[in-house]
Amino acid sequence: MSWDLEELVISRTLRLPGIDGPAGAGETAARQFDAVLMSVGFKLSGELLAVLSGLAPEFVIDTAVRVLPIVRRMAGAHVEHNVYFKNFPANVPDTVEFWAECLLDALGDELAAAAVAEGLEQGVLNLLALPKYGRYQHDHAEMAAAHDELIESAGDRVTVLGLGRSVEDEVSALYLSLAGRTTPVGAEDLAVLRELALYCAQGPQPDSIPVREHRAIINEVRLAAGEKLLADTVTDVLRLACLLSEGDVSLLRPTRFRSLSRRSRRGLLAALDTVIAEQPAKLGDVAAHREAWKRLGERLHPHEFPQWEHAALVFAVARGERRAPSFASRLEALVAAGDIAGAAELLRMAPGLLLRSVDRLLRTSGSDTEREAVLAAVESTIGAVSGRVILSVREHLDNRDGRAPRVFANRMGRGRVLPDTREPIDANVLGRLRRVLDAELRRRLPSPGVLVIDPDVFDVALPLSGKAIAGGLGVLPRGSVAPVRGERLRFFVYWRQLAERTDFDLSALLLDEDYELVDWLSYTSLTAVGGVHSGDITEAPEGASEFIELDLSKVDAHAIVPQVNVFSGEGFDEVAESFFGFMLRDGDQRGLPYEPRTVRMKSELRGPGRVALPLVFLRASSGEWLVKWLHLNLAGEPEFNAVENNRVSATALARAVVDRRYLTVGYLAGLLADDVTLWDGQTFEQPVTFIGMERPEGLPAGSRVFTPENLGDLIPE
Template sequence: MVHALEHLVVRHNRRLPSPTGPSGDGAAAARRFDAALMTAGFKLSGELLERLSGFAEPTVVETAVRTLATVRELVGDHVRHNVYFVDFPANVPDTLDFWMTCVAEAFREGDARADAVDRLSAGVLDLLTLPSYGRYRHTYEEMLAAHDELIAAAGDRLTVLHPGRDADHEVTALYLALAGSTTPLGEEHLRDLSVLAGHCADGPQPETITVRENRAVVNLARLRTGAAPLLDTVTDVLRLACALAEGDVTLREPTRFRALPRPYRRALLAGLDAVVAAAPAKLADVSAHREAWKRLGERLHPHEYPHWPDAAEVFAVARGERTVPSLDSRVEELLGRGDVTGAAELLAAAAPGRLFRAVDRLLRGAAEGEERDAVLAAVERAAPEVSGRVVLSVSEHLRNRADGRRERRVFVNREGGAWVADDTRPPLTDSVRERLVEVLDAETRRRLPDPGHLLIDPDVLDVALPLSGRAASAGLGVLPRGSVSPVGGELLRFFTYWREATRTTDLDLSALVLDEDFATITWLSYTALTDVEGRHSGDITEAPDGASEFIDLRLGAVRGTYIVPQVHVYSGEGFDEVAEGFFGFMLREGEQGGRPFEPRTVRMKSDLRGPGRVALPLAFRRDEEGRWHAHWLHLYLRGTPSANRVEEHRVSIAVLLRGLFGRASLTVRHLVALMEESGARTTLWDGRTAPDVPVTYIGLERPDGLAPGSRVVTPENLRDLLPA
């Protein structure tokens, strides 16, 4: 069972658990393993290579097979990436010439000819009906034969795998890290936590589980092993019921509850009764999920358990038989009477986190003088009780509320759906904003542990703090929304892959080129296969066995300031419905050659899982000195039900980007500066020899040679940098 979980350790931590097996001379097998990894852009660290060499060859081979499967999937090399034009990026035709060729070929074929004549006589000819359009016309092997071998380059990605402890220890450590995370986990990480919780239910547990979704997943594992679930709100019980029904523990989507075994019903009702008996005021939380509680009551049958009367009160509130004012309604009542001070005091006492989230509104509604000072005083008193993630989120918000700002607001929900609206809020005065920022910075500084000697990779300083795990997709080389990272190389190549589940599905990869004012210069898509900037690999319109599309750009030829890759759902299943879907980009030097997809040139690969019909994973911006940078978005636009095309979304994307690029995210640089103010010694990592003393290393990749006892923070565990 532990071996089945090793892939999670490799994927999350880039560590390979120490295998179990007899010792022997496995040096040759270890070197072959290392060479195979390098074809996928990975490599064994020197210490790991030495450790594996001490095992018998069969043990090394078995470990290699498991690990290679994991890293190939991580980089997107577990599927076959074919292209429509066999020798892409060479010999891609002009769009109209290509379409005319498809029409001409249709007229040379019997049944297709008759159909094409009928359609042309009506004045319309659909490209999708042409037999040579949108379907591969050569095998994967024929495509490989049309391309030379990739020439190795110094800039190729090389992700190093480091040695871990035994599998039991590594799996347990990963479970504790995910379960005890202070930020909500993304969808994939939450699934991984569910698997790990089932395995680790009888082992060590986190001291605290602050994220409620995490707690629901852990509670499910505890319940199945006979342990008492951890419950301190009525909503904890509802989330656990959703987990039992294999529903949505985030409560964003309705769960279809089903009949439960009597022991589970008793556990839920007993937990509910204990929570309400200890704090009857918590009944106020029921109204937020009234319909879910009514549906759950039909499955739990609380009337069969009269010895738990407080549990029955929950369902009475849900049915409207008993009225309990919610905290929100009490706050709204106070604000309706103009009592801003009372609302702030109530929130500070009952829900400090909600006070922080409402502070902008309260300050805008407060009169200058005593009322505004009362709100600020409430915030200062409540600060120690608020989670570090919320403190940092409000700090970021305030830094983007400079006096006199009148910009459009960008809203992003928890699924990555994005939209724009006019910002009609009056500004906060500089004195108020600066006072709050000082309070929040002081609170953050107080909570940050002493890092000792900080060793910093300069490229990590502009990585946004992961204030929510949902601000990034799962994958390789993925950074949180709002991050900025440098981009090198001469060729930039985007790729997308999808495999439909039940319906014919056509996803389209496109790239929009904008000038410094976000006006359109050009685009590359199935309607514009070639331009000065680059080439499109051709349109694939169905993917029962999987399909890929590519865009190749020469960065030196790009005429604009922004490059915006995007994936459109033209028809069929959405991003949340396809069996598999991902996006990524590669960087190459001019004459490297190679196949359209070369795993060791992949810099980023992320899953496509989100609402809407248009995906915007990231954008690229050229600065005044001509250097390119990736700006991470992880956004989804609603789009239209079908036939989404880059031409139709140019304006909405430009408006969205203008709003996004006007905001500043809180980055690693911010926390490093606060640690330096507290006396931490900082050294910028130059990629050479590491110090011979333990350090706290923060960077994009873990380097070799760190002294024992060093703490390592990379994008995979960047959430650990946030204060609790």
């Protein structure tokens, strides 16, 4: 069994698998294991502690040696976090004073003084020419010696590790969950699914694979095994061809198709032939990816396989030798002619597209008769629409009042904001649509029995898509809101360059209630009311960290928007490693700048943008602070990205997400059951359905548990 697979189970399920060793007196070793785990914010569940206590000490120690590096990576504690100002958050100087100090130091060095003089002749002070600027002036041990030990607090994070089944069973369950997920997952999870699909090829398979990208990964395994592909559209085959060439399964970027084996070509062409033979109208889908099909045809050589004449038609359409009007073109023709009733009738053949088009059809309807035709078509076909599409449209309807701008985020997390200039839709019509969608969702959701919910999870957004959301500890879907319980907020970035000098800059915007700029923290503004910056680091061959701490009781702002700017060098997808997160501390806990048990969230930094906007902190009307997840990025510039230059676009994106209404666990709970039991640590005699931030101990056997790790399983098909 690969250790990597065991690590996947622990990091994604918070369960420790494979605890099956020789019996012995392992109680002391187990308690020592638990104590070390607590130093990084983790703890053994009571059940797991009891099982380990009954095993041989050598087995317990071996288990601890394997598990500790995993949880340290989960919390970001696997690397050393240094700071430029070694007493941070104390004794951070004024920015200008610090620059002047660095300049005076440089003037004492002949080479540095010459470089400074050359810059000043051009009217520029090049900070990078100052030997004392941007590079650690002490090692980690010297920095650590300058800090008192962390004082333990009841508010420190404690993440419980539960008892898992065998590694094989846990891996199979993880595979089935990912493969059968009704919502798309991010690039990292797609890579995990691909590895698990190969490992689990001979084991149980999901009953259905609703997400097309997931289906392509399963088809890769089926193709290698000589089994029939799961394909009901020509695009299913195209996705698989992209995957075989290590290309983009989402079809957002062009794929350079490789030469394929004859066996692979036969499998792809056979699947194409079956799709077109059974549904000739599917030829209309070719036009959407015409150029890709032409390039793929050069690799598949369909003329070598005359027995699959229907497959050859796909490439004839791509080359323009055969006409096959797409479904979209037929729809556009009807809309352009003003025949909205006809368009609604046509869309009955594509219920998902009908629901996604319902706003447009209703806006362009010229009469009550046409609006009724659209609504009737939706009501008669809603049962054939996927649960994810229903929820997405339901969320769209909640934001259709035009009071907030429209926020768009593509699959790579690139965000943009546009004013809502669409014509309004009658409130009665919107109400009728909402009732139709709610009724269908309620029909599909299973009976939960006794539904128990942790109040903290009510405002967690439903994970309608995992695209552009990096994995990590404590990460929630875009739009999720959680309370901030702590007096001191400290967020951080860590990066390690791969091949060239790379400078990431951690910054934060402080905004008032109108989202106007109050102040900012960055390398150009090391101090602000209630906040300090740990100092600029301009290269990271061995890794580097930057921190910002804010005393929330002193911050004179309504919103705090952290951001990570790529100032120069490698981007988020190019560095060897990078991650962002935040910590919370009570009062004067002291400790090192990075204390893993105070980390509330840590996520990988990935994506093509040069400016990352992970989340926003908000002051509620009650005065309490909240955090809302953004998972967005800006394209930025190739170099020299800075908070001062992108504050307008970053502020607009943050405000748009804050103002947008997201469907949450609370909404779904209202559909699941009329009565909800709020969890406050009580015990239960009978199995329950529990939804919370973490799995509680002591639930009766047979209980169903949903936490952020598997919240997507709540989305109905």
